[in-house]
Amino acid sequence: MTAQPVRVGRVEELTPGVRRFTLVPERGALPAFSGGSHIGVMLPDAGAARRNSYSLTSSPYERSFFQIAVKREPASRGGSAYLHESVREGSRLEIAAPVNQFPLANTGRHHLLIAGGIGITPFLSQIESLQRWGHSFELHDCYRGAENAPFLAELRERLGPRFHGYDTSRGARPDLVALLRAQVTGAHVYVCGPAGLIDAVVAAARTLGWPRHHVHFERFSAGPQAPTRPFVARLARSGQDVSVSGGSSLLDALDAAGHAVPYSCRIGGCGTCEVAVIEGEVDHRDHCWTDEDRAGDRRILACISRAKNGHLVLDL
């Protein structure tokens, strides 16, 4: 994937933890994108080029700049800390072109958007699309205190009665089952936020018998994972053995060994880093494939999944 150079035009502190970065192209226009898309931002990470994904919060119809809103994570893997500490107005960055792993369903009769915390970000560009094309939608936004909700005032004003806010610091929460039950047939629900919120919406939809494809979610992280044990991946074409330590992923170990595999989300959500498996049992940890997909094919998502019994032979 080619990287595009951009200049940081503006850095705004929206809340004590969230900064908005406006990125302008060095020349020409930025690519068009669809609501819910993210970009990869290249981060200098111990000398190696590495990419973190951030939802685009600007309008899909705006090609002279992109905006992302980055929350500083206390347990940052380096990405949000780097952006908060080292990136200033005038800084130069490289970004990967927009990709959408959280698209709107064009056939939806009504779109129910549910955000938790910084999970509001992908909805900002989706709302632009929904409004432009005159689709029926409503937004339910859960936040911990208005001072931590960077887009609250703007959304309230823009959406009017379509906006429903829940200040969880005051104990307000949406009744998800009631909310989903009240939807028209043919509605789609979209949720982005902490794992607990996503799991609760998915569970409520299942309880009510919603079709699987009417429930959409985007995670920020892979969520809590089972312990990671080291294993060895043998590359069938060269016979090379690649050791994957407990603290590392197969994707990173392959990269370090000179076998760069294309990737996008790095949390087992998109399927880009798929590698064919010749031998060994895979400990699937993605949330991209169904059980049916996993049963029929011998593949692994290198960013997140691991070996069950200490070794794998890969078609590489």
Added chain:
Amino acid sequence: MNSELASAPPPPMAERFRNSAVAIARFPFPFTGDSYEYTVNLVKAGQGAPGAFDEHWFDIDEHYVAEMELRALVLEQDPDRYLSLPHMIEHQWDVLELIMEHYAADYPEHFSLTRDGDLWTWENRLLGLRDTFTFGDPRTLPREPLDYIARQAQGDWVALDVRDGDLWLDAGMLTFPADWSLKFDMGMSFEEWHGPVPMAHEAGVFKRAKQFLLRITPEEPWQRFNWTMTVGRRWDTSSETYDQWGIDRTTITPENVGEKVHLRVEVQVLPRLPRSNGLLFQIRTYLISLEELVTNPAWANRLRRVLQSLPPEIADYKGLSRYRQTVIDFLEPYEDGQP
């Protein structure tokens, strides 16, 4: 343009589609080996040498005007060769923008696009058109956006919706298909519209291909070849007109095979549509008669070997069974010196 064509007798189209030496030299010969297998065979699009059929995402050639005039005639006789479901309007604008942008950038001598915010002016000098419209407002164009632009763009254009982890054939303009029908396939999912293809379902080809297609990004379109054979220099071989061309397959003799039988190659280009998140399926068709093809003996030799090794199920599916041997016999004398 339409009214003029309607009042004039149909022009001798076959003559207008004859290939020049340049067109033959840049013909997208699809076989890289001596046998044919179903594979996904996807490569990155628009990476070809200057002047090649794949130099740009969307190729136009010496048949541009003839093809657009023939398209207008086909649409006049059967308006359903253009269809679009209501949820595809954003995809339609996506396709229009993609074609206009790429044509204007790649063929500036023929096309230009000027944008003032959402107010766009499009000029197509090959067809003598100049229109100003508001991007996103269908009332400012004489036809729906896809209908408008596909009448000015070589090849067939299908816009696929991406949803439910699948691809849906929900809009398109299809005037030159190789024995299939837009009206029949409309609204079908990826595996449904590939239903009739023999042998490939069992091999899992479509499942793998679909996973691949779903991951195409807007910045990186892919292309693949498909091929069949057509009797006569006939562009419209849709299921709807089978009664007009199906019988031609019985007319091949050793005397007329070189002139009548054509290798039909589709270069399919698949870009992700950036604003609607759909997928564009462009089918750019090229026809070359065997007489034209054998001017390159290496192609003659390779095509003969491919036809000899073709499984009967596939020869049947492609409608070649009746005249396959006649073609092989015709190609036999052309040797390229390779074993």
